[in-house]
Amino acid sequence: MTGDHWYDDAAGPVVRPYTMTRGRTRGPGEDRLDLIALVVAEDFLTDHPDDVHAAADRTLSPEHLDIAGLVRHAPQSVAELATGLDLPVGVVRVLVGDLIDGGYVRVSRPVPPAELPDEGILREVIEGLRAL
Amino acid sequence: MVFGRTDRRKQNAVTPLALKLLVAGGFGVGKTTLVGAISEIKPLRTEELLTEASRPVDDTSGVEAKRTTTVAMDFGRITLRDDLVLYLFGTPGQNRFWFLWDELAQGALGAVVLADTRRLEDCFAAVDYFERRGIAFTLAVNCFDGAERHPEEAVRDALDLDPGVPVVMCDARERESVKEVLVSVVEHALAGGASRSPATV
Ligand SMILES: Nc1nc2c(ncn2[C@@H]2O[C@H](COP(=O)(O)OP(=O)(O)O)[C@@H](O)[C@H]2O)c(=O)[nH]1
Ligand SMILES: [Mg+2]
Numbered sequence: 558m559t560g561d562h563w564y565d566d567a568a569g570p571v572v573r574p575y576t577m578t579r580g581r582t583r584g585p586g587e588d589r590l591d592l593i594a595l596v597v598a599e600d601f602l603t604d605h606p607d608d609v610h611a612a613a614d615r616t617l618s619p620e621h622l623d624i625a626g627l628v629r630h631a632p633q634s635v636a637e638l639a640t641g642l643d644l645p646v647g648v649v650r651v652l653v654g655d656l657i658d659g660g661y662v663r664v665s666r667p668v669p670p671a672e673l674p675d676e677g678i679l680r681e682v683i684e685g686l687r688a689l
Numbered sequence: 690m691v692f693g694r695t696d697r698r699k700q701n702a703v704t705p706l707a708l709k710l711l712v713a714g715g716f717g718v719g720k721t722t723l724v725g726a727i728s729e730i731k732p733l734r735t736e737e738l739l740t741e742a743s744r745p746v747d748d749t750s751g752v753e754a755k756r757t758t759t760v761a762m763d764f765g766r767i768t769l770r771d772d773l774v775l776y777l778f779g780t781p782g783q784n785r786f787w788f789l790w791d792e793l794a795q796g797a798l799g800a801v802v803l804a805d806t807r808r809l810e811d812c813f814a815a816v817d818y819f820e821r822r823g824i825a826f827t828l829a830v831n832c833f834d835g836a837e838r839h840p841e842e843a844v845r846d847a848l849d850l851d852p853g854v855p856v857v858m859c860d861a862r863e864r865e866s867v868k869e870v871l872v873s874v875v876e877h878a879l880a881g882g883a884s885r886s887p888a889t890v
Pocket of ligand 1: 715723
């Protein structure tokens, strides 16, 4: 694995993407935030569908509100939030952590990462793929 | 769990089950093409602290306590049902990002290792990685135009694959072909094709 062709354009420049998170790299509950952990709106958000901004406390940044706005419509994985808002994953983790603390969202992670889902689910995945 | 007021939780009534598959293989083997053939594809930016082990050799500054580098991965979502979503992650090809694979591999249903018969050696590392961690994978040979058609057995021998590992010929540009590859991975996982023992690094 040492050939030059192995090196691709996947590596970006060295950056410091944590300005938005005020330098924080670890958010509360970060250990639960898998890339495919689903971020789900809490009642507080769904009960204020039209004006999260007014309802939310003023410490929330525009990026917090963007995340809140997205998950109000449907649960979103951490990875989807990152691509949808064009934010690095680490930043999303920190911001989602804030929203969890504030009671705006929770995280749903039904299958423990160390386990395979049961056979029934795997069969449903196969059926679903075939039906695409 | 939130108690009470559940009647008002309209749009969140169904929280889908999220599963993931990994797509690995050397540079230029067709990972991005494969993910794009079956799902809406977006680049996912993740950023990693550069540890000594992962710091590029040409980086001699070494003064910043906290330096991160962004790594882009292919990321696709396949909605199988309202309550079942499959995410695809194209693993970053560079050696120095192996440590990133560990997070991706956590809880993965299985993996596709894409191979090009003209440079089979490019997928050795990925095969090795999934074998050692007991993660079910299918070896998919991307049949580039002009590439010699290696019979399945020749590929299997060259890679010294376990007899149970599926080897399939595919065209990463074709949705139907990619579907078959993914089905093969999940069938392999279902057949207990890999022992799900804790990762031994
Ligand atoms: N002929 C042919 N070309 C392919 C196939 N899969 C990918 N390619 C081409 O090979 C090149 C590299 O593919 P890409 O998906 O970017 O590889 P990656 O580096 O693994 O993501 C692109 O120009 C693709 O169009 C295939 O099955 N057949
Ligand atoms: Mg690519």
